Amino acid sequence: MENVLKWTTRILGFLSIICFAGIIIIVSTQVLSRFLPFSYVWTEELTRYCFLFAISFGAPLALLKNEYINVDLIIGRLTNKVRRIYELVIYMFILVLSLIMTKEGYNFMLLGNKQNSATMPIKMSVIHASMFIMALFLSMFCLVRIWYFFKNTKNKYEVEGGGEI
Numbered sequence: 001m002e003n004v005l006k007w008t009t010r011i012l013g014f015l016s017i018i019c020f021a022g023i024i025i026i027v028s029t030q031v032l033s034r035f036l037p038f039s040y041v042w043t044e045e046l047t048r049y050c051f052l053f054a055i056s057f058g059a060p061l062a063l064l065k066n067e068y069i070n071v072d073l074i075i076g077r078l079t080n081k082v083r084r085i086y087e088l089v090i091y092m093f094i095l096v097l098s099l100i101m102t103k104e105g106y107n108f109m110l111l112g113n114k115q116n117s118a119t120m121p122i123k124m125s126v127i128h129a130s131m132f133i134m135a136l137f138l139s140m141f142c143l144v145r146i147w148y149f150f151k152n153t154k155n156k157y158e159v160e161g162g163g164e165i
Contacts, residue, residue, distance in 0.1 A: 005144060009064065009157065012057045012137065019054035023047055042119040049117075049127050056130040060137035063094070064144060066158045088149055095142040101135035108132070 030043035062068050075083060109132045112124030148155040 005157075008137075008140075009061060012061050016054050016057040016061070019050045019057065022050040023054065026050065045117060045119050049122075049130075052127065052130040053133075056134035057137075059134055060141045063138055064141040064155070064157050066155070084149070088146070091142055091146050091149065095139060095146065098135050098139040098142055102132065102139055105129075105132035105135045 026043050026047045029040060030047070033039045033043070075086065078086065105128075109125050109128040112126070112128040115124040116122065117124060117127065145155060
């Protein structure tokens with residue numbers, strides 16, 4: 001399981017970097033085309049799609065690594081036992097919402113089968129898949145965090161002190 005998790009995080013991280021690099025390249029192309037005698041109509045749309053997929057690949061990684069911003073004002077004053085219960089409730093809540101999003105994201109993806117992108121030859125089901133992918137990996141990584149919780153071991157992917165205000 002550890003090997004699968006390691007490769008999954010590496011692949012999602014790589015895909016996230018590729019999407020952000022794509023955003024930079026596409027927006028740079030869009031800006032440069034303003035000074036040239038031709039323009040590209042597809043740049044704005046492709047930038048949006050790259051951004052959707054960057055979030056879809058990056059959000060589950062942030063959950064696994066505990067890199068979401070959280071306000072630790074009250075939680076930091078709780079005892080360890082109460083804080084662990086609080087974290088378990090939060091991860092169970094995230095799991096339920098992610099599973100619902102996975103089901104509905106799949107249905108949303110199927111809606112796009114008969115639609116094409118406005119400026120590119122891409123099926124909208126490919127773009128709609130970003131919601132399904134994000135929810136699927138959020139569910140998976142939430143289960144991993146809950147597994148570490150019940151195993152009572154430290155999550156080796158978690159960043160210490162990350163995202164706390």
